[in-house]
Amino acid sequence: MGDDRRSFSYYKAIPVIEKLPFKIESGDQVKNLPAIGKSLRDHINEIVTTGKLSKLEHFENDEKVRAVSLFGEVWGVGPATALKLYDKGHRTLDDLQKDDSLTYAQRTGLKFFDDIRQRIPRHEVSEMEKLLQEVGKDILPGVTIVCGGSYRRGKSSCGDMDIVITHDDGKRYTSKHVKPGFLPKFVQRLKDINFLREDLIFSINSIEGTDSGVDTYFGLCTYPGRELRHRIDLKVYPRNRYASGLLAWTGNDVLNRRLRILAESKGYVLDDTGLYLATQSSGGKRAGRSEAIVNCHEEKDVFDTLGFPYLEPHERNL
DNA sequence: CGGCGGTACTG
DNA sequence: CAGTACC
DNA sequence: GCCG
Numbered sequence: 001m002g003d004d005r006r007s008f009s010y011y012k013a014i015p016v017i018e019k020l021p022f023k024i025e026s027g028d029q030v031k032n033l034p035a036i037g038k039s040l041r042d043h044i045n046e047i048v049t050t051g052k053l054s055k056l057e058h059f060e061n062d063e064k065v066r067a068v069s070l071f072g073e074v075w076g077v078g079p080a081t082a083l084k085l086y087d088k089g090h091r092t093l094d095d096l097q098k099d100d101s102l103t104y105a106q107r108t109g110l111k112f113f114d115d116i117r118q119r120i121p122r123h124e125v126s127e128m129e130k131l132l133q134e135v136g137k138d139i140l141p142g143v144t145i146v147c148g149g150s151y152r153r154g155k156s157s158c159g160d161m162d163i164v165i166t167h168d169d170g171k172r173y174t175s176k177h178v179k180p181g182f183l184p185k186f187v188q189r190l191k192d193i194n195f196l197r198e199d200l201i202f203s204i205n206s207i208e209g210t211d212s213g214v215d216t217y218f219g220l221c222t223y224p225g226r227e228l229r230h231r232i233d234l235k236v237y238p239r240n241r242y243a244s245g246l247l248a249w250t251g252n253d254v255l256n257r258r259l260r261i262l263a264e265s266k267g268y269v270l271d272d273t274g275l276y277l278a279t280q281s282s283g284g285k286r287a288g289r290s291e292a293i294v295n296c297h298e299e300k301d302v303f304d305t306l307g308f309p310y311l312e313p314h315e316r317n318l
Numbered sequence: 319c320g321g322c323g324g325t326a327c328t329g
Numbered sequence: 330c331a332g333t334a335c336c
Numbered sequence: 337g338c339c340g
Contacts, residue, residue: 003337004322005321005322005337005338006337006338007337008322008337008338009322009337009338009339010337011337012337012338013337013338034338034339035337035338035339036338037337037338037339038338039337039338040337040338075333075334076328076332076333076334077333078332078333078334079332079333080331080332080333081332081333103328103329104328105327105328105333105334148336149335149336150336160335162335162336200334201326201327201328201334203326203327214325214326216326216327216335218327218334218335233334233335233336235335247336248324248325248335248336249335249336250336251335251336252336253323253335253336254336255336256323256324256335256336257322257323257324257336258323259323260323260324261322261323263323264323269324270323270324271323271324271325272324272325272335272336273324273325
């Protein structure tokens with residue numbers, strides 16, 4: 001449990017199996033496929049011959065696994081906290097509510113546990129994106145507000161909304177935060193109209209007149225006229241960091257990892273704040289980042305610099 | 319066998 | 330600092 | 337867990 005690496009291996013194998021054009025009748029048919037090694041092949045063999053996986057039955061009936069997985073689905077509760085809560089004797093979400101060790105964000109995640117799990121139909125995300133754009137341009141004309149994440153990748157429903165924001169000040173290619181006060185104002189206005197309802201994380205890092213710092217807001221919002229809470233993230237990037245920000249927040253996570261590994265192999269460091277030339281770390285194991293951002297005005301510039309074929313957003317569901 | 323993304327929040 | 334989050 |  002809590003074995004991140006291993007579960008990610010299972011996770012990567014899922015789409016590989018799903019994309020097979022035939023029904024698996026033997027483990028041999030799964031030989032030489034990417035992301036599937038001996039262990040997974042053995043599991044597949046067991047399933048096709050016996051119709052079940054003995055290892056899994058054990059887990060399904062295990063009270064501890066059940067409770068810890070459930071707790072881990074609460075926003076802000078990860079494997080370590082979930083286990084601690086179980087060890088304290090908690091078994092249900094009602095038990096958690098009585099625990100006063102929960103942080104504010106975890107309490108909020110718990111309170112709206114059922115709401116947050118509901119997926120949002122694509123057309124509603126589209127309407128809310130439009131709403132955000134209108135409120136935004138009212139505060140700051142020329143602001144760019146885009147919904148990234150699974151929405152931008154074309155999914156028909158979304159688990160949450162990932163909003164990426166930037167602003168061009170007209171002095172093309174400047175890298176400054178033109179209006180560092182944008183996010184607080186934006187958030188306030190969105191609360192005034194009852195769109196944003198609860199905060200989870202709210203941090204302002206942008207420094208006026210510089211290109212450093214990204215402003216972030218994580219919270220809960222509601223579709224106009226409704227009470228059902230949805231997760232929403234707002235991220236404000238200075239224009240010269242927007243491409244990497246949009247790329248990262250469009251994902252998916254597999255693509256992000258792949259691009260970052262590729263970047264490292266080519267002497268770069270890639271994250272949501274930019275593409276950097278790696279610096280020689282004297283003795284250190286990990287390469288540092290140079291100050292200068294490799295000039296990427298559009299997402300395609302990042303792909304091009306890394307020598308990775310450009311993918312349209314809808315092609316990024318790896 | 320060692321590596322597996324990179325960053326930034328909370329408490 | 331560990332833990333958690335985001336894609 | 338898988339991969340180089």
